[in-house]
């Protein structure tokens with residue numbers, strides 16, 4: 001053992017300057033005693049993973065969504081990987097999606113060897129611009145992936161039309177949109193070829209980490225269940241050899257450990273029971289934000305702060321509340337605004353840096369990365385997500401956030 005000479009003293013580490021406490025982050029989980037009791041009870045059960053809680057959570061989700069085939073898994077990213085895999089996407093295939101999304105929508109495509117093509121978005125909603133998607137469809141296109149940004153459903157009927165005409169799959173990345181409806185139908189209900197959900201703590205319900213893939217086709221559902229668990233086939237009728245005994249099973253393909261443990265499923269089931277209440281609160285908060293923003297900034301197209309547009313044929317699940325601010329016209333630096341709000345305990349975030357701005361995705365896309373996407377650039381330049389989660393009070397907290405936003409904008413634009 002090397003001993004330290006007595007004279008050598010380790011200087012005390014410099015303390016980082018205390019960061020202001022973020023009392024109102026942009027998003028967070030909502031956990032109560034029932035959730036805690038559900039997890040404690042799962043911890044006392046015989047099986048912490050691969051037990052009956054997994055199918056029970058899948059059945060509850062299926063009932064909520066009106067879907068038939070739900071596979072829960074370890075994250076939304078895993079769900080995307082499973083979705084792309086069961087659709088048979090692979091090398092040489094192109095997937096068209098939006099640049100205004102989290103990295104995983106695209107990186108899961110690389111996991112199956114597929115290539116990403118980024119369409120443009122509507123500059124006001126940040127959702128896919130259908131005409132731009134249609135223009136990108138080519139001989140190698142195999143799937144269109146619509147992200148319901150911030151919880152606001154994308155133009156599903158129009159995108160379904162484009163996908164059908166092109167003979168390609170439509171996938172819903174519904175990680176932001178559990179509980180959203182489009183023309184009276186639930187998103188991620190199994191209408192599209194595949195849909196995915198995330199149960200990360202900032203999402204509508206949480207399992208700590210977790211996700212789900214919903215497919216229309218029963219065979220793809222079986223496949224997703226098998227890929228989640230190492231590619232192990234448990235159905236004797238599908239084995240290639242006779243079974244020598246009760247231990248027997250066959251690994252029939254490359255799979256992964258994307259299982260969601262029973263402990264997480266118990267939390268998910270408890271959370272799902274409160275989802276209607278969570279959604280109602282998110283919508284109440286959104287309505288309160290809209291009123292407060294109009295009262296403070298006006299409601300014209302030239303208002304300094306504009307709420308996300310709402311469309312009568314779809315109901316957002318309000319994962320986020322992204323407002324549009326004309327930073328350049330106001331002469332306000334977005335970073336400075338975020339810092340000033342953080343100093344007042346208010347957390348904000350930018351969703352998202354367009355994918356083609358990231359060095360990794362840019363490099364993956366080659367020349368296509370440089371395609372003009374004015375809608376995405378305009379959306380990115382203006383967006384800022386304000387706090388949105390059920391624990392906020394629709395009166396007091398919304399007023400505090402909008403007042404702070406107004407004051408900070410005034411101070412910074414001087």
Ligand SMILES: Cc1ncc(COP(=O)(O)O)c(C=O)c1O
Nearest residue numbers: 075076077102104175198199200
């Ligand atoms: C649009 C979108 N897709 C996929 C994911 C990945 O989900 P997860 O974090 O559960 O892996 C996220 C996560 O934030 C997301 O926002």
